[in-house]
Amino acid sequence: DAGITQSPRYKITETGRQVTLMCHQTWSHSYMFWYRQDLGHGLRLIYYSAAADITDKGEVPDGYVVSRSKTENFPLTLESATRSQTSVYFCASSDSVGDAKNIQYFGAGTRLSVL
């Protein structure tokens, strides 16, 4: 299916475990983003990528690792999960082709609980 998909939609893990959240887009957008949204708050940027093999930190990168070996995939890894990383994680993609000046398109989100 076309669009941007995140998997899994729900994940429960334990403190100290490694967790990887997946994000896949079919538009060949150059930019991809990872945000976290804590209950009752706005979105905070974790990492973003301008193209394959180019990534950069956002506002809250500590405890997270990203990679982008292919344009369409942008996985987010929590190396050693902590309870403070319990949140909803959103992936987004954007491009600047034509009139669309980096309008971001979001996935449905992954709800992560760290016990």
Added chain:
Amino acid sequence: LAKTTQPISMDSYEGQEVNITCSHNNIATNDYITWYQQFPSQGPRFIIQGYKTKVTNEVASLFIPADRKSSTLSLPRVSLSDTAVYYCLVTGYNTNAGKSTFGDGTTLTVKP
């Protein structure tokens, strides 16, 4: 990248026009202003984008004064289904395209 300031919450009634203003004093020459809407348990979705003056689409209008230090999202004749969180985002272009600061948004509650 320019930081934005919005009211935390607003209330309205069905059928009224709602205007949400966003301040972005440090907007750069190449930045665009983009508004998103978010419903509970969903990702934000694009509403409207503009650079200057006025932009209108099928769901909203966006007013941007000449100095571009603020913008106003206008929702005509709101309904209960417009209850959501609205985010104003200064969207960098070219080298700044990756840096996005959403903030906490404005929670709009539409009452019957």
